[in-house]
Amino acid sequence: MQEQILRIATNELSNQLENPDIRLIDVRPVDAYNGWILRNEHRGGHIKGARNVSAKWMNYIEWIEIVESKEITPEKKLIVYGYDEEETERVARQFMKAGFPEVSVYHRFVDEWSKKENLPIEHLPNYGNLVPPVWLNDLLSNKQVQDYSNDKFVICHSHYQNRADYEKAHIPGAIDLDTNWLESTETWNRRSPEELKKVFEYLGITHDTTVILYGNFSHPTYDDPFPGSSAGQLGAFRCAFIMLYAGVKDVRVLNGGLQSWLDEGFKTTTEDGKKHPVTDFGAEIPSRPDFVVDLPEAKVILQADDKNLVCMRSWREYIGEFSGYHYIEKKGRIPGAVFADCGSDAYHMENYRNLDHTNREYHEIENKWRDLGITPDKHNAFYCGTGWRGSEAFFNAYLLGWERISVFDGGWFEWSTDEKNPYETGIPEHIQ
Amino acid sequence: MTINEIQDQIINDLSSRDDLTEKYRYIVDLAKRLESPEDNLRSEENRIKGCQSNVWIRTDYNDNKIYLWGDSDSLIMKGMLALLIRVFNNQSPQNIVNADLYFIYKTGLNVNLSPASADGLIAIINHIKKSVEQVMKN
Numbered sequence: 001m002q003e004q005i006l007r008i009a010t011n012e013l014s015n016q017l018e019n020p021d022i023r024l025i026d027v028r029p030v031d032a033y034n035g036w037i038l039r040n041e042h043r044g045g046h047i048k049g050a051r052n053v054s055a056k057w058m059n060y061i062e063w064i065e066i067v068e069s070k071e072i073t074p075e076k077k078l079i080v081y082g083y084d085e086e087e088t089e090r091v092a093r094q095f096m097k098a099g100f101p102e103v104s105v106y107h108r109f110v111d112e113w114s115k116k117e118n119l120p121i122e123h124l125p126n127y128g129n130l131v132p133p134v135w136l137n138d139l140l141s142n143k144q145v146q147d148y149s150n151d152k153f154v155i156c157h158s159h160y161q162n163r164a165d166y167e168k169a170h171i172p173g174a175i176d177l178d179t180n181w182l183e184s185t186e187t188w189n190r191r192s193p194e195e196l197k198k199v200f201e202y203l204g205i206t207h208d209t210t211v212i213l214y215g216n217f218s219h220p221t222y223d224d225p226f227p228g229s230s231a232g233q234l235g236a237f238r239c240a241f242i243m244l245y246a247g248v249k250d251v252r253v254l255n256g257g258l259q260s261w262l263d264e265g266f267k268t269t270t271e272d273g274k275k276h277p278v279t280d281f282g283a284e285i286p287s288r289p290d291f292v293v294d295l296p297e298a299k300v301i302l303q304a305d306d307k308n309l310v311c312m313r314s315w316r317e318y319i320g321e322f323s324g325y326h327y328i329e330k331k332g333r334i335p336g337a338v339f340a341d342c343g344s345d346a347y348h349m350e351n352y353r354n355l356d357h358t359n360r361e362y363h364e365i366e367n368k369w370r371d372l373g374i375t376p377d378k379h380n381a382f383y384c385g386t387g388w389r390g391s392e393a394f395f396n397a398y399l400l401g402w403e404r405i406s407v408f409d410g411g412w413f414e415w416s417t418d419e420k421n422p423y424e425t426g427i428p429e430h431i432q
Numbered sequence: 433m434t435i436n437e438i439q440d441q442i443i444n445d446l447s448s449r450d451d452l453t454e455k456y457r458y459i460v461d462l463a464k465r466l467e468s469p470e471d472n473l474r475s476e477e478n479r480i481k482g483c484q485s486n487v488w489i490r491t492d493y494n495d496n497k498i499y500l501w502g503d504s505d506s507l508i509m510k511g512m513l514a515l516l517i518r519v520f521n522n523q524s525p526q527n528i529v530n531a532d533l534y535f536i537y538k539t540g541l542n543v544n545l546s547p548a549s550a551d552g553l554i555a556i557i558n559h560i561k562k563s564v565e566q567v568m569k570n
Contacts, residue, residue: 057546058452059452059543059544060452060544060545060546060549061452061455061456061459061508061541061544061545062456062507062508062545062546062549063452063453063456064453064456065506065507065508066546094453097453098453217547217551219551219554219555221555221558223558223559223562259547321476344485344486350485350548353548355546355547355548355549356546356547356548357547357548
């Protein structure tokens, strides 16, 4: 077994970049990987082809399971790079200890790779809409921050009828936002334009306010009477989607929600953030009606070759083992929808998140979707039971810069309410 | 042995391992040695809802003692099951419901598990305590 960690130079790495036997590992924070400049690098993003295994995850006992879930296996030679030499080598040694026979490190990302424009770097197209906690902390400290030139922002702590969650701990200055203010409590669809306008004005949000949303994940279980109350980050994505539909131009989500804020050691408060109501939202609602698909259009999408109705429910909901919700009786799926598997149930998105609740590496999402035929050349309308998981998937597509994207707002709830709508149960033939 | 004596044993076992890799190997080894019942444990009835990975638990009750069976398709969650089964098996329902699971904090598992796995662990503990409460009611 290799005893010393080999160091490689910029030209060596550049020459190896297309070598299929090499796997490049970026151990910087997920947000740096996505595109944020966290250490004065000349260009944000990651070296083309690199996979993200953030050094932070070494603090988790099941680190190797994270590596395995990314299909990073010892057959390939690893080249590990990061911001900090010591941290990079610590991760490299961890790989060696886990049985990876050939591990090298590259230490010139910031001072060489990012400076040479001819060396390829990639980033999440709309990384600016998925913000790191340090960015938000700097914004609150009145520091100059990357990718922000506005003079007004509102931070919203999203929750579902659980103000106690906000009262217990929230980011200083954040106001609370109950998802019920934006969603009808009968249909669980977006509220009417008039209702949305009133809520935004009450919250102090105009169409040109920068809104930063986050939530708190506090162990939702199906046995709870209201599991959504513990799935705050999912609620934040739902609110982000409705704001984009309404016409808020600059909507951002804190990557990882309150968890990532706490992981950085930033303080929370119990003191209510002050709302500054405004008199006019300042734009027609909805400004982006194309972001929403309702039932008649969903049926049209099912018949079209260049459109996908994308099911973001869990496997057991998809095959009709259970409805997923206390208040939905009918079990089954919409025939013809593309199944994109959220994770375990209606209140979890494990297949689209890292184990620290940050968004999953975007290449992994893209690849998963590509395998399912969910590609940016098509119109993709995401749905779930009532819209939360569909909204998180929508936001992932939005971050990828996809233009033809929507949420089928009614989802399985609305579809299953009308007995005339067809449905299927069991494992479909094309998957068996 | 009492629940607390078993917890102290686990704390000793884990604290003697130097780093997280060694602790992980210890937990995975427990997972691999976890007994399965003769009949199928992986039924819909035994599945815990709200875990990041598939987890199945069955609670048997005999002679005022609880006996738990568990399985998971994730090694770390199966390891957590193995630890909890070691703590709870052959204990009375009353003792299980009242148990303070301090080994989770004293071994550092509460901070060394990823938030998603910690979420799963809480779901498992809640499920076990609820199913044992159900046994007491019946």
